[in-house]
Amino acid sequence: DIQMTQSPSSLSASVGDRVTIACRASQGILNYVAWYQQKPGKVPKLLIYAASTLQSGVPSRFSGSRSGTEFTLTISSLQPEDVATYYCQKYNTAPHTFGQGTKVEIK
Amino acid sequence: QVQLQESGPGLVKPSETLSLTCSVSGGSVSSNAYYWSWIRQPPGKGLEWIGYIYYTGSTNYNPSLKSRVTISVDTSNHQFSLRLSYVTAADTAVYYCARMAYQSYGMDVWGQGSTVTVSS
Numbered sequence: 001d002i003q004m005t006q007s008p009s010s011l012s013a014s015v016g017d018r019v020t021i022a023c024r025a026s027q028g029i030l031n032y033v034a035w036y037q038q039k040p041g042k043v044p045k046l047l048i049y050a051a052s053t054l055q056s057g058v059p060s061r062f063s064g065s066r067s068g069t070e071f072t073l074t075i076s077s078l079q080p081e082d083v084a085t086y087y088c089q090k091y092n093t094a095p096h097t098f099g100q101g102t103k104v105e106i107k
Numbered sequence: 108q109v110q111l112q113e114s115g116p117g118l119v120k121p122s123e124t125l126s127l128t129c130s131v132s133g134g135s136v137s138s139n140a141y142y143w144s145w146i147r148q149p150p151g152k153g154l155e156w157i158g159y160i161y162y163t164g165s166t167n168y169n170p171s172l173k174s175r176v177t178i179s180v181d182t183s184n185h186q187f188s189l190r191l192s193y194v195t196a197a198d199t200a201v202y203y204c205a206r207m208a209y210q211s212y213g214m215d216v217w218g219q220g221s222t223v224t225v226s227s
Binding site: 001032034036038043044045046049050053055085087089091094095096097098099100101 | 146153154155156158167168169170171203208211212213214215217218219220
């Protein structure tokens with residue numbers, strides 16, 4: 001199976017900071033990556049699909065990119081409401097594996 | 108708008124079968140634009156993809172669970188279901204159903220989640 005290695009596992013940043021979360025696939029998966037946000041005690045929410053396409057209604061401070069097998073979720077200016085755990089997911093073939101998650105906190 | 112709601116027993120005994128249903132309102136499980144998915148999250152842990160079904164009945168399962176999982180769809184009652192057999196404590200989790208777009212594979216609508224505990 002293709003593994004998705006997500007890093008870091010947690011981070012703490014100040015309001016207004018630029019935050020970057022990475023996900024590396026163990027093999028090529030083209031652009032078949034989605035990113036989800038899960039706030040504490042809440043249901044996951046789709047942020048990005050196809051590596052870089054912003055889901056409707058998601059703030060433009062969220063963006064996604066791909067370089068080879070490395071995928072990145074960027075929050076351009078961290079806001080208090082962005083405190084959450086973020087997951088990448090690959091979906092080129094089964095299983096549609098999630099990364100381990102990155103917990104984002106405010107410093 | 109489309110809403111999903113999971114239902115089923117909150118407690119299942121080891122070696123028995125876990126059964127959950129996801130009721131779809133405001134939309135149709137017969138739509139050719141979506142797959143219908145199940146995902147789970149053990150307490151304090153990350154997300155695990157279980158599988159999905161298309162309205163035609165075509166399925167795709169996580170190989171790690173494939174021998175124990177069955178996902179089915181009931182178009183007449185606007186719902187789809189999950190069955191997981193021979194459960195153990197490791198299957199204790201919040202189980203989510205979700206809608207996945209056929210084109211993008213993004214899971215854009217989720218149920219609230221159903222907590223299932225495996226214990227005697």
